[in-house]
Amino acid sequence: MAPSFRLERLTLARYRSYAALALSLDAPIALFVGPNGAGKTNLLEAVSLLAPGRGLRGARLADLARRAPGEATPGSWAVAGRFATPLGPLEVGTGMEGTEVPRRTFLVDGAQARSQAEVAARVAMVWLTPQMGALFQEGASERRRFLDRLVFALEPTHARELAAYETALAERNRLLAAGRPDPAWLAGLEDSLARHGVAVAAARRSLIAALNRTLERGVAGDFPRAVLACACPWAEALDRDPALAVEEALKARLAADRAGDAEARVTRSGPHRADLALIHAESGMPAGLCSTGEQKALLVSVILAHAALIGTARGFGPLLLLDEVAAHLDPRRREALFAVLAALPSQVLLTGTEPAPFAALAGLAEAFAVEPGRVSALPFGPAQRRRAAL
Secondary structure (H helix, E strand, C coil): CCCCCEEEEEEEEEECCEEEEEEECCCCEEEEECCCCCCHHHHHHHHHCCCCCCCCCCCCHHHHECCCCCCCCCCCEEEEEEEEECCEEEEEEEEECCCCCCCEEEEECCEECCCHHHHHCCCCEEEECHHHHHCCCCCHHHHHHHHHHHHHCCCCCHHHHHHHHHHHHHHHHHHHHHCCCCHHHHHHHHHHHHHHHHHHHHHHHHHHHHHHHHHHCCCCCCCCCEEEEEECHHHHHCCCCCHHHHHHHHHHHHHHCHHHHHHHCCCCCCHHHCEEEEEECCCCCEHHHCCHHHHHHHHHHHHHHHHHHHHHHHCCCCEEEECCCCCCCCHHHHHHHHHHHHHCCCCEEEEECCCHHHHHHECCEEEEEEECCEEEEECCCHHHHHHHHC
16 A cells, blocks of 8 residues: 655755755655665754654754855755645655754745644654664653653643743743742643643553553554553643543642742643653563563554554554664564555655665565665666666
């Protein structure tokens, strides 16, 4: 089945290692091959910036601009994509002007987007990078960010709720640290924290439940089934009580904790303390205690289930960006991955240092050789050999 949502053309200007690039994509799977440092991940990152958020690296805006030799400050950069969608062609662009205060803008079909939620309603992407393999050796904050990225793709308003919660949280911490805060002001902030915090907890809880149901259906093929859980008392409370009751309980807890939070200089209760747990369903082993290979396989399982869930919920499969995904998979797992990718109604962009591990995709994928600042077609399968000969 051909993907109904797909990237047809990518254009870059002054972006990282690329002074300029215009790249057309035809096949449901695109493979970018080249040595480390050639710019493969830069391409996937550029595509990821056509969705809301800071992209698959979470980089600062100023770090994305290509710098000329001797240039002290970064200039502007731009990324644009032309998509085919179920509703017709879509043009999305984003970039930064070369100003003292970096500011990123989005264009949708040539007009400035009113908000990132407008872009999120039209674009869906999921990615997996090598850095995510360390998710279960890092702190809870990284796992929360991973979970929230999964929620964003299905619930565009989650970003707004999370931002409002974090703003109120930072202001409450500042007031408590300053000493003798106005009780009425604190009460207003705690009311905001409770409202937005319970909305955040509810969205995370809903996403985890949907992912677990999707994983039970075996959409990840031969990859091990993962079971997800969110360690958060406020999310767990929603299993027993209505949201308004949970809001009141969180508000009361925050008010009772003011003195202790002021001494600790942090807010000790709330969804910002949540953690994501991932369990190997067959063995019952927490992901953090599994081997590196099993951790990678569990993450692949979650990402594939998430893509399937988006396809069901939104009516089109998301764009999958898989950076060096085959590097730590044994041949059996690589074959299992490629079988799932070939069956998904999603366009897939892959990177690798050489084409050999991806031989099973010949005939289905198109391949490109990546060199610093340059991308060229690489004969890989029958379809691309015919294209290269034209």
